[in-house]
Amino acid sequence: MWQIWLIIASLFFIGEIITVGFLLFWFGCGALIAMISSFFVDNVFIQTVIFVIASTICLFATKPLVKKISKNKSVKTNAFSIIGKSALVIKDIDPLKGKGQIKVDSEIWSAESEDKMPIPKDEEVKVIKIDGVKAVVKKI
Numbered sequence: 001m002w003q004i005w006l007i008i009a010s011l012f013f014i015g016e017i018i019t020v021g022f023l024l025f026w027f028g029c030g031a032l033i034a035m036i037s038s039f040f041v042d043n044v045f046i047q048t049v050i051f052v053i054a055s056t057i058c059l060f061a062t063k064p065l066v067k068k069i070s071k072n073k074s075v076k077t078n079a080f081s082i083i084g085k086s087a088l089v090i091k092d093i094d095p096l097k098g099k100g101q102i103k104v105d106s107e108i109w110s111a112e113s114e115d116k117m118p119i120p121k122d123e124e125v126k127v128i129k130i131d132g133v134k135a136v137v138k139k140i
Contacts, residue, residue, distance in 0.1 A: 001044065005035030005051075022066060023059070030055030079130045082109070086126055087137060093119040102127075102135060114138040 012028030034051035041047060082104045090108065093100030095116045102111040102125060112134050113119050125137040 001042070001047065002035045002038045005031050005038055005047070009035065026058040026062070027055045029058050082107070082127050082135065083129060084127060086124055086140065087111075087135070089119055089121050089123045089125055089137075092121050093125075093137070102137060104135070109135040111135045111137050 009028045009031035012024045012031055016022070016024040016028065030051045030053075033054040034047045037050045038047050041050075085104050087102040087104040087109070089100065089111070090103050091099065091101035093102075093111055093113050095113055095118060098112070100111045100113070100119070102109050104127060110133060111125075112131070114128050114136050115138065119125060119137070119139060124140045126140050127135045127137055129136045
């Protein structure tokens with residue numbers, strides 16, 4: 001029976017690698033504990049109870065630690081990572097024509113002015129927000 005518990009644990013660990021929830025890992029640990037218990041107990045029902053109890057204990061015992069570690073570590077990604085950064089206007093921002101471009105961290109973005117005023121080329125601006133596919137900027 002220990003081989004089945006080892007396969008179950010492996011499936012949980014592979015599932016944990018595929019997902020990012022950090023939940024299946026504890027069920028894998030519970031399956032390993034049930035595998036160890038299978039060397040001493042032949043009853044499948046008792047092994048399953050040990051699996052459930054061990055998984056639950058592992059899950060709830062480490063939940064506060066996981067919350068503490070992951071607390072306040074949000075990382076801005078993709079488009080939202082440029083909000084608050086300085087940029088250089090590389091093509092005049094003209095609200096009437098709806099055209100303008102900025103360069104932020106070697107990326108070129110379409111841009112519009114926050115106050116709907118024109119901003120000339122080579123002016124330094126700050127990215128305020130992302131509106132669709134355009135960066136909304138203001139002069140520094």
